[in-house]
Amino acid sequence: MAKAIAKRDFPVWKARRFLEPGPVVLVSSHHRGETDVMTLGWHVVLAFSPSLVGLMISAGNHSHDLIRKSGECVVNLPTTDLTETVIGIGNTTGADIDKFAHFGLTAEPAETVAAPLIAECHASFECRLADDALVASRSFFVFEVVKAHVAPEPEHPETLHYVGEGRFMVSGKVIDRSELFRPEMLV
Amino acid sequence: MAKAIAKRDFPVWKARRFLEPGPVVLVSSHHRGETDVMTLGWHVVLAFSPSLVGLMISAGNHSHDLIRKSGECVVNLPTTDLTETVIGIGNTTGADIDKFAHFGLTAEPAETVAAPLIAECHASFECRLADDALVASRSFFVFEVVKAHVAPEPEHPETLHYVGEGRFMVSGKVIDRSELFRPEMLV
Numbered sequence: 267m268a269k270a271i272a273k274r275d276f277p278v279w280k281a282r283r284f285l286e287p288g289p290v291v292l293v294s295s296h297h298r299g300e301t302d303v304m305t306l307g308w309h310v311v312l313a314f315s316p317s318l319v320g321l322m323i324s325a326g327n328h329s330h331d332l333i334r335k336s337g338e339c340v341v342n343l344p345t346t347d348l349t350e351t352v353i354g355i356g357n358t359t360g361a362d363i364d365k366f367a368h369f370g371l372t373a374e375p376a377e378t379v380a381a382p383l384i385a386e387c388h389a390s391f392e393c394r395l396a397d398d399a400l401v402a403s404r405s406f407f408v409f410e411v412v413k414a415h416v417a418p419e420p421e422h423p424e425t426l427h428y429v430g431e432g433r434f435m436v437s438g439k440v441i442d443r444s445e446l447f448r449p450e451m452l453v
Numbered sequence: 454m455a456k457a458i459a460k461r462d463f464p465v466w467k468a469r470r471f472l473e474p475g476p477v478v479l480v481s482s483h484h485r486g487e488t489d490v491m492t493l494g495w496h497v498v499l500a501f502s503p504s505l506v507g508l509m510i511s512a513g514n515h516s517h518d519l520i521r522k523s524g525e526c527v528v529n530l531p532t533t534d535l536t537e538t539v540i541g542i543g544n545t546t547g548a549d550i551d552k553f554a555h556f557g558l559t560a561e562p563a564e565t566v567a568a569p570l571i572a573e574c575h576a577s578f579e580c581r582l583a584d585d586a587l588v589a590s591r592s593f594f595v596f597e598v599v600k601a602h603v604a605p606e607p608e609h610p611e612t613l614h615y616v617g618e619g620r621f622m623v624s625g626k627v628i629d630r631s632e633l634f635r636p637e638m639l640v
Contacts, residue, residue, distance in 0.1 A: 427474035
């Protein structure tokens, strides 16, 4: 079983460091006593400040209702040691089981939202709904990252990137090409 | 200099295989005799059928105007041998230079849109605007992939995933966990 990972406060505008590379994330939610978590690969960074992210959460997901009604969620970043858990969560529904209990995940209280942090994840981003213009038509939620928690190391954790058909690309080496950037581009 | 890569027709609904893992892409555009290309990491898969993708194209980009006015673009997938080109394109503006000429890229005619394919890229997805509800407020364009061109090999090319501050994560090994999925989940 994966261990809880101690995290520290992290600047919300830097959430892109972990989300822009396109990893699979675990989105936790809570509404009126019910908690759920789902696996998601369909997300996008939309702005630095405010720190905005867009999540496509299909209406077929049990989490969709909890997130729509509460206007909140936590985007958690699992690493490769959680691969089987990530798949299991993606292949089950919170309408049938309590996923936190079933998959042995630890729900930790967030600071600004009712949805829980997942202790076993490398990073957790507390999110509040910022724009619902595309929710009814396309299940696309624009959230503001209002609080970020990140493990101090490793700086670049090994993440999962879904390519479909049961296959994941695992993150590889990191290359530094900052010398090719104009200084003002180095955000 | 990178070589042109021969591509074949590819099912549009499978565009996610290349976009969902979160690579940096090159978005080409054309409007009234002017062609441009930009580097983009802020994109998301939104649906399989129709094949929808969302692109956050900041209004500060020269490409933004061409794409907004034409309602079209091509999303091209560069591999790591184009790293310097990707950075160069991201650090310059089409208002000042012809980026195709400056970076030695080959513009190939697309089939359904006026924006060109980039011959040196592994894959090219012809896109037509499907929903502009968030364009004015957030520069977020919802496109339909109407035609897909993909090189037959390698099946999983080495792609760039931006983490900020001039650093890229390079795609690593691919792991097959399809045996853990319910059959109906294997899309």
